[in-house]
Amino acid sequence: MKNLILATLLLTSSAFAHEEHDWRQDYSAYLSVRYELPMSYEKTASPRFFTKRVDMKFFKEKLTTLSSTSDRRTTENLDVARQFLKAEYEKLGFTVRFEPFGGGSNFVAEKLGTTQPQKVLILSSHIDSVRCKGANDNGTGTIGLLAVAQELSKQNYSYTVRILGFDKEEIGLVGSDAYVASLKTKTDVIGNINFEMMGVNSRQDGSFHVIDCDKASSVVISSKIRNSIANLGLPLTIVKACTDRSDHASFWRHNLPAVVISENFFGGDADPCYHAKCDIVDDRLDYNYMGNILEAVLDASEQFLR
Ligand SMILES: [Zn+2]
Known part of the structure; x- marks a missing residue:
């Protein structure tokens, strides 16, 4: 019972505090929602030549369009964003609902698998923002996903790829919670890769998070991404951290494998414009860095889908 009350309090506080706190400055708040500090760093392979596939010119253009409205909090502005994404995914041949x-x-776009369409890889981002244009949080995740989908649209895969644009993440993972609860046959979900803000690399060290909180079934996904980084020789370094404060946690609550990828938010290189008016498209967003993260996720996703 105590545990239940404690869990409820933590959930409630994290849901409300998400908007009110600057989490980067609040160490005890980190701990209250199970962040694990300090983090360990892991060096990756030396850079190697390969042809990059994710189109970052396309990414920048679409990110600028998505981030042109005042915010993505009102139903009206969220509808503009959802209609924009609908048009983009339909151009890629995805079925949208x-x-x-x-x-x-919630926004859903899907490309069916050819041999086992019932098996589904879910790639997700939240599309709402907090009192700002949300270019990084979570324009970069949402458009990063679109740029990955553009590549995935060019080939056929055995399994289905499903894109989720979650609503109301910022007020307590409400959209993803409703979505995962509504899934009828959860065992058909191979896993979830959740895209969070990934634009800031101010130390230029290529550090980022692939957060699995050491959950065995989720480690399968993070390992795949780690292998892709090594195989492609991408100049990226995974910084270990643990949090349940994004939509991947809704999958965890139903024992489904999930990870969240983001910039090195908990390792001291968080966006200074996090939940602030200055979260716009400007020079602080590192397209080369984001492109590298997206290449790794694209490569890993394809290995699941084949
Ligand atoms: Zn976010």
């Missing part, structure tokens, strides 16, 4: 839930609507 909206899945309404109490007070919001």
